Amino acid sequence: MSFTWPGIPPSSTVLHRDWARAGITQFEAEFPASLEGKVSPEEFRETIDEVNHLLRCADNYGVCGYLEGLVACASFFSIYICYEGRSAGFARQLKEFLKEQNRSIYAKAGLEWKNPFDNGLLYLEISEN
Amino acid sequence: MTATRVYNTWPSNNIFLCRGRLITGPDKRYFFLSLSFMLVTISFHLGFSADYIAHDIHPSALAMEIWLILLVLSSFLTCAFMDAGIIPRRSKPSELDQNKNPLAKHPKSVKITCGGVDMTMKYCNTCNIYRPPRCSHCSVCDNCVDKFDHHCPWIGNCVARRNYRFFLTFIFSTTTTCLYLAAMCITEITFRTKDSRKEGASAFGDALGDNPVALLVALFALFAASAVGGLSLFHVYLNCNNVSTNEQLKGSYKKIGNPFWEGYCMYMVNSLCQSKRASFIHPRRVLSRMEVIDSFDPDV
Numbered sequence: 407m408s409f410t411w412p413g414i415p416p417s418s419t420v421l422h423r424d425w426a427r428a429g430i431t432q433f434e435a436e437f438p439a440s441l442e443g444k445v446s447p448e449e450f451r452e453t454i455d456e457v458n459h460l461l462r463c464a465d466n467y468g469v470c471g472y473l474e475g476l477v478a479c480a481s482f483f484s485i486y487i488c489y490e491g492r493s494a495g496f497a498r499q500l501k502e503f504l505k506e507q508n509r510s511i512y513a514k515a516g517l518e519w520k521n522p523f524d525n526g527l528l529y530l531e532i533s534e535n
Numbered sequence: 536m537t538a539t540r541v542y543n544t545w546p547s548n549n550i551f552l553c554r555g556r557l558i559t560g561p562d563k564r565y566f567f568l569s570l571s572f573m574l575v576t577i578s579f580h581l582g583f584s585a586d587y588i589a590h591d592i593h594p595s596a597l598a599m600e601i602w603l604i605l606l607v608l609s610s611f612l613t614c615a616f617m618d619a620g621i622i623p624r625r626s627k628p629s630e631l632d633q634n635k636n637p638l639a640k641h642p643k644s645v646k647i648t649c650g651g652v653d654m655t656m657k658y659c660n661t662c663n664i665y666r667p668p669r670c671s672h673c674s675v676c677d678n679c680v681d682k683f684d685h686h687c688p689w690i691g692n693c694v695a696r697r698n699y700r701f702f703l704t705f706i707f708s709t710t711t712t713c714l715y716l717a718a719m720c721i722t723e724i725t726f727r728t729k730d731s732r733k734e735g736a737s738a739f740g741d742a743l744g745d746n747p748v749a750l751l752v753a754l755f756a757l758f759a760a761s762a763v764g765g766l767s768l769f770h771v772y773l774n775c776n777n778v779s780t781n782e783q784l785k786g787s788y789k790k791i792g793n794p795f796w797e798g799y800c801m802y803m804v805n806s807l808c809q810s811k812r813a814s815f816i817h818p819r820r821v822l823s824r825m826e827v828i829d830s831f832d833p834d835v
Binding site for chain 1: 606609623626627628649650652663668679681700701795805807814815
């Protein structure tokens with residue numbers, strides 16, 4: 407990608423959206439050159455694959471999603487007072503996964519993966535502390 | 536001292552209620568108008584006809600009516616006070632960021648290939664982001680919104696990715712409820728006319744005298760059903776074509792093809808039954824001291 411997102415410090419690595427499949431949110435999984443020497447490609451691969459997996463689950467229309475839709479309609483949407491929603495649940499799992507990965511693997515290298523939901527799923531920022 | 540939260544320093548035109556728990560658009564005049572239409576019609580109908588429907592037609596008819604009314608009101612309120620899919624605004628890029636050469640680093644638009652179709656992401660000068668496909672800037676709320684459909688003045692909020700489903704439920708259930716209400720009122724007038732001991736026009740007059748409101752409710756409900764029903768049919772057409780209102784009006788995919796195609800029926804099923812998505816904004820997040828200071832700076 408030849409463009410940069412405004413407002414991001416130049417030391418951060420940015421993973422752009424992978425638009426190959428239009429309806430599903432995915433990020434590019436290529437190991438960025440700026441992370442060479444800081445983390446191993448295997449660790450990076452594990453993290454990005456899990457991130458993409460959780461995003462796929464959040465966007466997927468499965469039987470559970472349809473069931474949630476029907477139950478919500480039958481309950482006049484009152485289930486959403488106490489239940490966050492299946493898709494939102496995957497977003498929360500992603501946030502917790504990134505927090506755990508940052509703590510266990512990336513903090514040592516001085517890196518931090520920012521939650522892509524906080525910027526509107528536009529890009530995935532790996533900032534340098 | 537109370538903490539400053541994100542909604543206290545919100546830059547666009549949205550209104551926040553319940554201390555940031557509910558979010559809606561800026562102009563609520565038509566919202567109150569549509570809410571009062573609904574409540575007045577429902578209260579007049581139930582006040583005058585509920586007893587008759589329960590005893591002389593069937594109690595399950597009244598139960599069905601109440602179920603439909605609750606569905607209409609719940610989907611209306613959920614759609615009106617929900618974050619539609621607002622993409623958070625970024626701070627304006629400073630001159631240092633742009634290396635004193637703004638256009639080179641942040642061009643006005645960027646080309647991408649989405650699902651095999653070439654598309655452009657345009658730069659939004661208000662929100663300082665490149666708008667992804669299907670995202671549009673709502674001029675009423677002054678936000679970029681993800682999978683923007685339209686800004687509905689009667690609801691007073693944008694209809695977009697997160698609340699399109701509640702909007703569809705609202706318009707379909709309103710059409711059904713209006714037709715059902717009209718049918719109930721007409722049935723009531725017919726039964727009352729038959730039960731009357733008089734003949735012809737005076738029997739009809741008697742029926743109207745017993746329940747003066749039924750005919751008015753029936754006429755209003757039929758008028759509302761035709762209006763909202765027309766909108767419902769339009770949205771059925773949009774869903775069969777797998778486009779949003781915004782894309783239909785702009786003719787976005789006429790020449791390039793639609794990469795978001797899911798199927799003639801599946802798109803509608805997915806739109807209606809999809810699970811509730813996560814929000815990108817956190818209005819109740821407490822701001823740090825630096826963020827509070829930055830929020831007062833017009834250049835940031």
